[in-house]
Amino acid sequence: MIPRWSTSSSGQPARRNYGLRHGKPEVGPLALTAPRGRALGLLVVVTVCSAYGAAGAVYGVEHLLDAIARGPAALTVALPAAGLLVSTVVRSLGPTRSGPSSIDAYMDAYHGRHYEDRQYAARTVGAGATVGLGGALDPVGLAVLLGTWFGSIGRRRLDSTGPSLLVVGAAAGFGAALHSPIAGGLLAVEIPFREGMSWRRLPVALLGSTAGYLARSSIDGFRLPWWTSVGVVGLRDVLLALGLAVGAGIASRAVSLLTRSAETGLGPVFSRERHHVVTAAALLVLLGVLARIGFSGIPVHLGPGTISLTWAATASSAGLCALLALRAAASGVTMLGRGVGGLIIPLLVLGSIAGQMLGRIFDGNLALLSVIGATTLLGAGYRVPLAALVWLAESTHSIPAVALGCVVVLITQAVGGGRSVSTAQRIHPVPPGRPSTPS
Template identity: 25%
Template sequence: MTSRIQQLRSALIWLALIIPSAMLIGSICAGFLMSLHYVTDARFASPWFIYLLPLGGLLVGLLYHHFGGKSDEGNNLIMDQIHAPGGGVPTRMAPLVFLGTIITHLFGGSAGREGTAVQIGGSIASTLCRRLRLDPDSVKVLLMCGIAAGFGAVFGTPIAGAIFALEVLMIGRIRYESLLPCLIAAITADWTCRLWGAHHTHYAISYLTSIDPPSAFFHLELGIFLKVILAAILFGLAGTLFAKLTHGIGHVFKSTIKYPPLRPFIGGFIVIGLFHLVGTPDYLGLGVWSNNPDAVTISSLLSSPEIHHWSWFWKLLFTAITLGAGFKGGEVTPLFFIGAALGNVLAWVLNAPPSLFAAIGFVAIFAGATNTPIACTIMGIELFGATHGIYLAIACLIAYYASGHSGIYMSQRIAIPKFNDQDLAPEITLKELHSKKNKRNK
């Protein structure tokens, strides 16, 4: 009886920690989403804002150079603190990344929003841990809850948010003991965000929308299934390309431009040059919506049969330069665009349903770039329904393997290698692995 009372007491204490912090994270994410919508509309109304992108980059660079400290490490810092709690995540990370992302989007930088939400969640959770002087194990759990809350709130996918927080830390292993706290945090943050009136984009695909139950719960066609397998390999390789190009551009900027604030300043001019090269603003900003009904957006790629052969490449290049130069924001929403656009082209090549393959690419490239196939499968089902669950699952898993030991988060640790590799040290990070390979190649 005493043990039951202790368990109940422990559960109540955790709820008292998780729910208020998740509500705060959800509230800030609501403000962030509303602000993002406002500045994007402002950029649509004033297209000349793009020419202020270098100055916006300089401002972001100066803010982080003088006030950022460890905050510039972003999501990787949060992961490092979960693996080995130490100094914690700075409280200033939340306002800095909020402001930095808003500036990036106001002037047309190609970036996302997930990184911002996750860093807000991690910063608030870490601050709470320091104030309450929690033990290292509790710190790990609360930081994971912060990731889940931020991710779930910003995308409106709380189940995927909870799984993502657990799966993203270790390639090949999930800590199930933290699943319930993360799920509670993600649901609470998502509800709070919605209560504030923040709206999430409704994604819909036209393929089999009129199918009647019970077939609506599962759909499997052998020909399409085989085409999905082939496409998934390419989605995984595209995720690898995005990760390596973004890191590579970042390395070039850091090695050639020693004064950090100048990196996004110069990067802004390169983005402007690309904008004039392609002759369209479609690859600026989030890419979720546009004031131009003929623009290429994530929504149009999911709903229109029109083929856009090189949109995936241009969005990939715009985003890799934006983030590699030091602008702030996430990688995930641009990955959604890249995956949907690549799926759109592959559907044309393989004679497959364009909207279905755009939806599959939407989540599969995300799975390959972040090494989170389970979270991405669940996200696909949360966004597009269970009808295409088999296609989504197989695509995410194959993309995960096809991407190899690469990813956008260099602090991810390899718990179980994707392939037999006797040279891998136990729980080596992607950063350490790539450094080891570079030394070997030299």
């Protein structure tokens, strides 16, 4: 490898070589393979297709969820279970069975695993069925899956194994689904690893996430759906935030155990996928009935949980505790039922509800504790502290909140003990050409 500031044999400054991929060097900060003109053209095509594909898919899923929530009570109870069944049937079709992962599929592809187009197609339809019919996961997984699929197509056209096109596609999905142009890009380069991130792919990630945000805004309007005015930060709020950090770290350990159980099976009785799916479908129907009875007829169990935040705004501390338990159960059951979707928005919602609950009980700053709870659980769940802090900054525009967020995220990472909700992450980035350490 030629050092960055060395010169070639002709005396001219040498270009930095970032490693060989099938005999083609990845050069420059964009880490794209030669020929550069074709690579840049494919970069633009993948970015635009991923951005508008993800934005359109998320927009459609969210409007479908709104229509279901306003529909008859029987539909809100039955459709989440039906979504699990449809997803399982679709993924079982074809000669190669497709697993239920969505964001994990991006991580696998980033680390070198190959998926066929029919596997991407099956997972995409499965994610649309799971989330679009009310499963308690989020459309972020669907958006990232679409972006990864477009990136893999572009990578095959370029005859390269470098992950840059995958990164720009996934980042477009994050930016479109989260309405987040900066945190979405950081997620794309930070989420494949439990410790550290691939800094040299940050430019293409920010390009993709910004394109995804602009595409979503062109469809749905320019807005920041998570924006919160936190007001004054007091000493009581700081102490409550520290308690939230410890709780989020412990919760991340529990969610990590749950995701691994969903992948490996719950022992000899529930070792087959059909056992998971049938049991989860029955439990989702039960949770739907409980939600309709106990939460003023509002289907708080539906989707990633944004519907439940409206009910939580005026709920008592006991009501928030019940809502937290129901939302955690709904997301956990959907995961155990091998539903296809992401956990990013469910983690944000659970953290927000937990923060509001503490604020109600101890008379704290509800707005501040809500976003701090969401930040800590996101950072601990996927081991993405930097992306979580940037999301906090985008959501609050408050320096005191971000300063407090730095402290609580560090505490959460320490308490979490390296656990993650994803089984596809690697421990840390390594120099190109060397195998990555498995998780």
